[in-house]
Amino acid sequence: MNSRTFFLLFCLCAIVPLAAAKLSLTMGWFSHSGTNKGIWMEKEIQLLPDMTNLQGNTFSSAEVHWRLVYVQAEICDTYCEQALLTLQQLYSGLGRKQLKIKPLLLAPPQSNVKQTAQLQQWPNIDWQPASFVVPELQNHIVIVNQRGLVLLRYPITASPEQMRDLAKDIRTDLLHLINYDRSGT
CATH class of the missing domain: 1.20.5 (Single alpha-helices involved in coiled-coils or other helix-helix interfaces)
Structure with missing residues (x-):
């Protein structure tokens, strides 16, 4: 030749x-969703502050790389309760990988008094006031990276059976992200 x-x-x-x-x-x-179960964000949304630039924050930026956030609407209804239960169960089920995750409730600032009483049922979930909430993220559980960018979102349903399937999907995607995360190495 x-x-x-x-x-x-x-x-x-x-x-x-x-x-x-x-x-x-x-x-x-x-198929864009061949490996992931959630909905990828089409545009870049900075939902939380960048944890790599915060000094003296409540999270240890060396450990927490991912945040599971429920973005609440104005009031906490059955969707909110299902989402908080799902966040608590997901966090508890992660075992040693809990160190890389922080569950968070992002709610309007006027609901502060009600949230503190309500969150005592779920001790692992922190509350943070939302300065602004993107309407497409309300009543969704979102996965936020260390930089504060929303990557995936999952719509909340009131059905416990559908929430169980949704929790499996979130767990699968979250474990993929944790396993392929190279920001801590």
Whole structure:
């Protein structure tokens, strides 16, 4: 085989997979949610402060890399109670990986008195007042990275059976993120 034939075969082997990938993306044959169960955010939303820049914060920035956040609407209804129960169970079920996660309730500031009494049922969940809440995140559990950016969101339902399936999905995605996280190494 001469060098010209080898070069032509080499280019063909490189171009055919690229063309097939481009074709599958443009025709919509590729499933964007093949490995993750949640809904990826289309735009960048900075929901919480960047933990890498905070000095003397309540979280240990060397340990906590991910935050599970329930973004509450104006009042805490059955959706809110289901979400808090799910957050508590997810956090308890993570075992030694709890060190990398912090569950959080993001609620309007005027609900401070009610939240402190209500959160005593769930001791692992912290409350933080929301300076602003993006409407598309209300009544969702979101996974927030160490920089404060929302990555995935999960809509809350009132059905306990659907919430059990949703908790499995969140756990799967969260464990994938924890296992592939390289920010602490």
